[in-house]
Amino acid sequence: MRHRPTALLCCTVLLAAAGCTTVSASADRVPRSAGRTLDAAALRAAAVTAADLGDGWTVTVAAPERGSAAPPAARLLADVPACQPVLDALAPAGARSGPLAQTDLSASRAGRPRETVNAGLLAFGPGGAERVRSALDQLLSRCTVFRSTPPAGPARGVGVGGKGAAAKPVSVLHRLQRSDAAVPEGVDAMTAFTLTDESGGSARSRRAVVARVGTALALFSTLGTAGDPAPAPDERLVRAQAVRLRAAQH
DSSP states (O other): OOTTTTTOOOOOOOOTTEEEEEESSEESOOOOOOOOOOOOOOHTSSSHHHHHTTTTTEEEEEOOSSSSSSOOGOOOOOOSSGGGGHHHHTGGGGGSSSEEEEEEEEEETTTEEEEEEEEEEEOOOHHHHHHHHHHHHHHHHSEEEEEEOOOOEEEEEGGGGOOOOOOOOOEOOOOEEOOOEEETTOOOOOOOEEEEEEETTEEEEEEEEEEEETEEEEEEEEEEEESSOOOOOOOOHHHHOOOHHHHHHH
């Protein structure tokens, strides 16, 4: 992930709790030593586990990516190119570009399906993680409202000469809003936002937090609707993941 419109990050605000300080959506703690750059194996090994979170939790780590590109249908295209990183961040790991290594995971609690958190871990070289987070901060004020469409779908039906009619892309209206957040101990800097997607008379919300821990970023997001907004990712998950990333870098 580079400091340009290619791939950025997810969305949310965290609940203040013990060991946290309520701050603006973008906050930095006292600078720490950078830590070493993680390779794919080290990053995957640093993923949080159910044992780190306690009883009732299930954590599923995605299988390693075998390719560098996601299927075209998985990538929405922003009408404002500068806003593309917001959408790319919410795509699967294979649709992102830029990080030296990345892995995705999901964490859920028994009996609380709507609180399921999707997360992405991204490793960068020195300074890369903070450049990406800072770039996202700038987008929050520039991309408050924009639209996107998926790539044209495959041909439907076959006419004379073997040609068919392509599926018509459906435009989606996005509203992006900065959020306040609580920065857990162990996190160097954090940015939070809510992205609402409106399409065909229905709307869904996505809340996420982008946490920098040394040379890595951890992206946490949840899903909701207009009538039932996405909840904040569980703060203990963010803290536990930060601990593991910090340990992996030292």
